[in-house]
Amino acid sequence: MNFDIRKNFLVASIALIAFAPAASAQSVLDDYTPVTAELLANPPKSDWLFWRGSYTNQGFSHLDQINKETVKNLELVWAWPMADVGIQETVPLVHDGVMFLQTSNAIVEALDAKTGDLLWTYRHVLPELPASWSYQANQARRQKASIALAGDKVVLTTPDAKLVVLEAKTGKVAWEKQVLDWQKGYSYTVGPLIADNKIISAISGCSIAGTAGACYIMAHDLETGEEIWRFNTIDDPDNPKQGESWGEVPPENRWGGTPWATGSYDPELGLTFWGVGMPGPYAELIRGSGKGSVLYTNSTIALDVKTGKLKWYYQHLPRDNWDLDSPFERVLVDQEVDGKVHKLLISVPGKNGIAFALDRETGKYLWSKETVKQNVVSKIDPDGTVHINEDLVPTAVGQPVFACTSVSGGKLWQAGAYSPLTKTFYVPLTEACNEVTPTQSEFTAGNAVGSVKFGPRVLPEGIKEAGLFEALSINPTQGDHKWQHRQRPTPTSSMLATAGGLVFGGDAGRYIKAFDQETGEVLWQQRLNAPIGGSPVTYEVDGEQYLVVPTGFSNSASSISSAFPEVPLPNGNGNSIFVFKLNQDAE
Amino acid sequence: MPATPRSRSYVAASASALITGLLIGSAHAGGFTAEQAEAGRTVYQAECAQCHGTQLEGPEAPGLIGQDVMGNWSTAGGLYDFISVAMPPAAPGKLGEDAYLNIVAYIMQMNGAKPGDEFLTADAETLASINLVDETKDGAAQAAAGQQVAAAATGDTNVPQAFTWGKKLPGSPQTEAADSPSVPQAYTWGKKLPQYQQ
Numbered sequence: 001m002n003f004d005i006r007k008n009f010l011v012a013s014i015a016l017i018a019f020a021p022a023a024s025a026q027s028v029l030d031d032y033t034p035v036t037a038e039l040l041a042n043p044p045k046s047d048w049l050f051w052r053g054s055y056t057n058q059g060f061s062h063l064d065q066i067n068k069e070t071v072k073n074l075e076l077v078w079a080w081p082m083a084d085v086g087i088q089e090t091v092p093l094v095h096d097g098v099m100f101l102q103t104s105n106a107i108v109e110a111l112d113a114k115t116g117d118l119l120w121t122y123r124h125v126l127p128e129l130p131a132s133w134s135y136q137a138n139q140a141r142r143q144k145a146s147i148a149l150a151g152d153k154v155v156l157t158t159p160d161a162k163l164v165v166l167e168a169k170t171g172k173v174a175w176e177k178q179v180l181d182w183q184k185g186y187s188y189t190v191g192p193l194i195a196d197n198k199i200i201s202a203i204s205g206c207s208i209a210g211t212a213g214a215c216y217i218m219a220h221d222l223e224t225g226e227e228i229w230r231f232n233t234i235d236d237p238d239n240p241k242q243g244e245s246w247g248e249v250p251p252e253n254r255w256g257g258t259p260w261a262t263g264s265y266d267p268e269l270g271l272t273f274w275g276v277g278m279p280g281p282y283a284e285l286i287r288g289s290g291k292g293s294v295l296y297t298n299s300t301i302a303l304d305v306k307t308g309k310l311k312w313y314y315q316h317l318p319r320d321n322w323d324l325d326s327p328f329e330r331v332l333v334d335q336e337v338d339g340k341v342h343k344l345l346i347s348v349p350g351k352n353g354i355a356f357a358l359d360r361e362t363g364k365y366l367w368s369k370e371t372v373k374q375n376v377v378s379k380i381d382p383d384g385t386v387h388i389n390e391d392l393v394p395t396a397v398g399q400p401v402f403a404c405t406s407v408s409g410g411k412l413w414q415a416g417a418y419s420p421l422t423k424t425f426y427v428p429l430t431e432a433c434n435e436v437t438p439t440q441s442e443f444t445a446g447n448a449v450g451s452v453k454f455g456p457r458v459l460p461e462g463i464k465e466a467g468l469f470e471a472l473s474i475n476p477t478q479g480d481h482k483w484q485h486r487q488r489p490t491p492t493s494s495m496l497a498t499a500g501g502l503v504f505g506g507d508a509g510r511y512i513k514a515f516d517q518e519t520g521e522v523l524w525q526q527r528l529n530a531p532i533g534g535s536p537v538t539y540e541v542d543g544e545q546y547l548v549v550p551t552g553f554s555n556s557a558s559s560i561s562s563a564f565p566e567v568p569l570p571n572g573n574g575n576s577i578f579v580f581k582l583n584q585d586a587e
Numbered sequence: 588m589p590a591t592p593r594s595r596s597y598v599a600a601s602a603s604a605l606i607t608g609l610l611i612g613s614a615h616a617g618g619f620t621a622e623q624a625e626a627g628r629t630v631y632q633a634e635c636a637q638c639h640g641t642q643l644e645g646p647e648a649p650g651l652i653g654q655d656v657m658g659n660w661s662t663a664g665g666l667y668d669f670i671s672v673a674m675p676p677a678a679p680g681k682l683g684e685d686a687y688l689n690i691v692a693y694i695m696q697m698n699g700a701k702p703g704d705e706f707l708t709a710d711a712e713t714l715a716s717i718n719l720v721d722e723t724k725d726g727a728a729q730a731a732a733g734q735q736v737a738a739a740a741t742g743d744t745n746v747p748q749a750f751t752w753g754k755k756l757p758g759s760p761q762t763e764a765a766d767s768p769s770v771p772q773a774y775t776w777g778k779k780l781p782q783y784q785q
Contacts, residue, residue, distance in 0.1 A: 085647060131642070134650020141646050212771035253774035281773050285781075288774035398661065399783035437665070440780065441658020441720065445770050453661045456672035553647065558676030569677045571637070573647070 028097045028112050029119055029169045035095055035149040040194060041267060045499075046540035048094045050262075051146035051191055052415055052494075053537070056332040057264040059417030060497045061538045065545035066582060067500030071514045071524040073586035074547065078116030082575040083107040083123070086141035088533030088552030089413060091191075091494075092577060093149055097541045098168070099548070100149065102191075103575065104141045106158040110171060114541040116579065120171035124158050127182065133446020136208055139187050146191035146262065146535075148199070150222055157188030157201050163220060177225040179203070179218065184210035185446060193272065195265040196305045197222045200272055202259035206234075207280040207450065209443035213251040215258055217274055217301075219308060229308030233257035233276045233296050236310065245318075247292040255280030255449045257297050260327035261413060266343070269361060271302045271311055275327040275349050281451040282323045283438035285394055293318030298326035298350060302363060312363030316349045316356060318386055321393050322376060322403040322436045323450060326350030329415040332360060335423065335476060342476040346418065348427050351410035352376055355425070355472055355479050369479040371470050372429050373460040375404045394438045404433035406457040408559035415535060419497035422517045423475065424482050426503045428491030429468040432457045432560050457560040466490045466563040469505055471520060483520035488564040492554040494535035504547070506532020508557035509567045512549045512578075530574030531557040547580045617700035617722040618663065619692035619707035627693025630686045634675050643697050651694055654727055657719035663707070664714030667691050684709050695719065699726020 035049060043049045045062035052059045066074065082090070086104030093100045099113040106124035111117065129137050140159035148155040153174060154166040160182040165174045179201070180186035185208025192201040198219040206215035218230040234257040236242040246254055256279040263274035279297040281287045287294070298317035301310060316326045326349040333344045345360035353372040358365060365384025379387040392401045405411075409430050416427035435455030443449050459466060469485040489509035496504040497517065506512040508531045514524040534550030552575030561569050632641060638648035650656065660666040671687040672680050682690075688707045696702060700722040707714075 131644050132650075132653055134645045134652065134656075137644070137646035138649050209770035209772075249774040252771055286773055286775055288778075394783075396781040396783035437661065439658050439661045440776075441655045442776070443770050443772055444653055444655050447653060447655050449773065450659065451773065453659055453665045454669070456669050458672070558648075559673070561676045562673050562679035565679060565681070571677050 027119060028114070029110070032096045032098055032152070032169055034151045036151070037197070040150070047096075048092070048537040048539050049149055050093070051091050051535070052262075052264075052329060052331075055195070055265040055267065056418075057262075057329045057415070058331055058333070058420075058497070059415055059495060059535070060419055060499075062499045063538050063540055063545045064499040065540070066498065066502065066538070066547060068502060068516060068523060070582050071500070071502060073582045074524060074526070074580045075583045077546065077579045077581050079576055079578045080111065080116055082552065082577065083109060083121065085553065085573045085575060087555055088530075088550055088575050090534040090550050090577075091146040092537055092548050092550070093146060094537070094539040095149055099539075100147060100154055100168075101577065102147045102156065106156055106164070108147060108154060108156060108166065108171065110168075113539060113546065122166055122171040122173075124164060126158070126160050129446060132444065135448045136185055136187065136205065136446040139189060139205060139208075148192045148194045150194040150199075155192050155194065155199055157190070157192050159187045159189070161186040161188060161203065161205075163192070163199060163201065163225060165225070175225055177220070179220070180216070184208070186211055190260060190262050193263050193265060194222065195267070195272060196270075198228060198305070200263065200305070202263070202274060204258050204260065206258040206277075207255050207448045209255075209447060209449050210445060212253060212255055215256065217259055217263070217303065217308070219305070231301075231303055231308045231310065233259065233301070234279075236296070238310065239295075242295040245293045245295040247288065247290040249288045253288065258325075258327065260325060261329050261415070264330050264332050264345075265305065266332055266360065269343070270305050271360070272305050273300060273302050273330040273332070273345055273360065275300055275330055275347070277325040277327040278320045278323050280449040283321045283394055283436075283452055284319060285397065285438050286440060286451045291319060294320070298324070300330055300345065300347065300349060300358065300363070302360065314358055314363045314365060314384065316354070316386060317352065317377065317388070319388050319393070321388075321401075323407045323452065323454075324351040324376060324403070324405065324410070328411055328413065331416070331418050331425065333418055333474065335474075337476055344474070344476060346425055346474055346479070348411045348416060348425075348429075351407070351412065352405050353410040353429050355427070357474065357476070357479060366476060367478050369472060371427065371472070372410055372431050372468060373404050373433070373463060374410065394436070397438055397440050400435045400437040400455070402433060403436050404460050405430070406432040406434035406560075407436070407454050408432060408457055408556065412556050414491060414556065415494040417495035417497035417503060418474070419503065419517050421499065421501060422482070423473060424517060425472045425474050425479070426495045426497060426505070426515075426517070427470045427472065428493065428495055428505055429470055430490045430556060430560060431460055431463045431466050431468060432563070433460050434458065456562065459563050464488070466560055467507060469495075469515065469520070471503075471517075485515065485520045485522075489567050490556055490560060490564075492556045493532040493550070496536045496538060498538060504536045506536065506549065506551075508554060508561065508564065508569065510551070510570075512536065526580075528578055529576060530554075530570050530572070533575075544581050549578045549580070551576050551578065617695055617702065618705050618713070618717045619688075619695060619700075619702055620704065621702035623689050623692040623707055624696040624702050627689030627691070627696075630682065631690050631693050634682060634686075635690065638675075643694065652698060654720060654723065657698055657723050660719055662715050662719060663691050663695065663717035664711060666694065666719065667709070667714050695722060698723040699729060701726060
């Protein structure tokens with residue numbers, strides 16, 4: 001037999017080479033254009049470029065093909081199982097018809113947003129944690145919020161405290177940087193913000209024992225990864241009041257202050273706004289901070305984007321004793337009243353569900369409004385001074401107090417959406433209380449410093465419906481209830497408001513719902529495979545509007561499922577996305 | 588050093604088997620019987636392990652091993668009160684009193700508590716009197732020792748080191764002092780705090 005190995009090899013090589021261009025010629029990635037600074041400042045309505053859609057964190061889309069009249073014609077186009085399990089908090093980002101989908105453990109998949117075809121996968125290799133570091137291991141399964149798009153790159157923050165920058169067209173690593181030490185307990189659980197040619201990121205894991213004394217918001221150069229500034233949320237040498245607010249407790253015994261949600265950005269003011277979480281240990285008795293307000297925990301902070309210097313802060317909950325974090329989305333809203341533009345920052349910043357409005361230039365308190373049942377804040381003065389209910393401050397180890405809301409919220413990471421059409425902020429909330437009892441225990445590596453025993457989450461007295469979709473009408477002088485949609489299963493996803501007059505939200509009962517922004521009437525709903533999770537977002541490809549809905553494992557469902565036992569949660573994890581569009585033949 | 592999942596599971600399983608073997612029939616009791624813990628193992632592995640891990644390590648839901656975890660639940664009552672209302676999420680509070688008590692017994696045993704002749708019951712006062720840290724403290728220390736024994740028994744980890752191992756040599760990289768405290772503690776740690784009297 002005359003077998004010419006070289007000839008056969010050559011033919012095979014040519015075939016391989018030919019295959020690659022043929023494949024990529026069909027790829028939507030070929031037409032992928034850079035996400036420029038201009039695009040970030042003014043996102044095209046067909047795209048979803050940020051965690052909350054824009055620098056304002058409003059969670060609003062200008063698309064209106066899916067609207068009050070047409071929403072009934074939504075039908076499933078494609079679905080996709082996610083690459084890993086874990087708490088479902090994802091936000092698909094979309095640009096030029098490419099969807100970037102992130103899941104826990106820093107896995108990113110690029111999908112064709114129209115067809116659901118997989119384009120590439122990036123799987124981050126994580127260090128193996130010691131078995132006893134169970135809190136830290138669990139945190140890696142709480143991959144919150146988003147990744148970020150910038151130029152021809154995808155920027156992600158990882159559970160082992162790295163920044164990783166990928167080529168958007170291939171998923172290959174362009175560069176990566178170890179930012180903080182994962183062996184101390186640092187990990188990223190929220191996505192970065194791209195602003196002023198910087199990657200602005202907030203670290204998590206600051207309630208893990210090894211991270212004592214420092215929790216950071218940081219800026220790195222978008223091109224080089226060089227660190228430009230960092231701001232420590234629990235130790236600010238520039239502000240003596242901050243240190244004093246911890247009483248005798250030195251930085252090396254302070255924990256917490258984790259900024260658990262991606263910040264917003266006002267390019268005109270040059271300020272970036274972040275929420276800061278609870279202090280650790282949770283109870284002041286164990287913390288040793290006496291009646292100190294423990295700054296900047298449970299505060300909004302405004303940082304100069306160029307220097308990282310603090311412009312102002314406002315504390316929403318001083319003296320936290322109940323792990324009632326206040327780190328959630330800060331939403332920027334401009335409203336013109338009598339010819340004057342008011343630059344507001346609105347938020348339901350904390351688990352206790354109280355809504356706030358601040359002047360975002362100065363940090364001045366404007367108003368607040370209670371939503372769900374809470375008993376930890378007794379009064380808020382007209383100047384914005386928040387008073388806590390001192391009856392709920394334990395003074396002895398083992399002393400239980402009954403606090404509302406619960407450690408699971410109230411409000412949680414699921415973000416609200418603001419609609420400029422109705423000047424209304426739509427917020428997913430839970431009615432719940434729990435017993436909180438301080439304990440004393442020795443801290444161990446990889447584990448949290450809470451030192452509190454929580455009782456089961458229970459409904460507040462007299463309330464039978466745990467779930468609340470709250471619509472708060474907003475103006476510079478007050479916030480008020482526009483409508484409230486109460487139901488037994490809890491809301492479990494972020495909200496999405498659209499120019500179609502709709503606001504979408506999902507629940508533990510596996511329903512994605514479209515509400516009329518004006519009335520709260522449910523105009524469309526669809527039951528899926530698991531609690532609705534993450535953030536539903538919308539985008540447009542080839543003239544058609546799509547709605548993508550994440551589903552999967554939800555702490556906001558499982559932590560209080562005893563309040564709606566008639567709607568059993570699935571045993572399976574189920575992390576997936578479902579993509580809908582209008583059936584054009586329906587009319 | 589981080590271990591591979593397989594060796595980790597193996598070591599943990601060996602350690603728990605060792606403890607169980609050593610401690611069954613012990614006179615001093617953690618307030619539950621070996622039979623309860625064994626029944627609890629079955630219920631746990633069927634109803635809880637999917638999220639909390641077959642070795643109670645998590646990570647889909649929080650891990651259930653460790654002195655700090657025990658400290659945060661404080662007493663058997665603290666643990667029972669929570670799980671008997673809220674767990675498992677797909678059927679909260681629906682496993683029945685016996686099952687929840689058995690799960691508490693199993694979690695305690697996995698943390699190093701000793702089974703004995705006393706039967707764990709749902710009496711609130713009794714449950715509240717069982718201090719989890721106290722009951723698991725000695726066993727946890729033994730478990731740590733047991734892990735070393737188990738690891739040594741495999742014969743491939745306790746290897747000889749160079750004559751100079753552990754000594755400071757010229758040009759050695761700066762390393763953290765091995766005898767420094769492993770993790771920071773609360774400002775109030777070691778101080779006497781008021782204790783709540785019911």
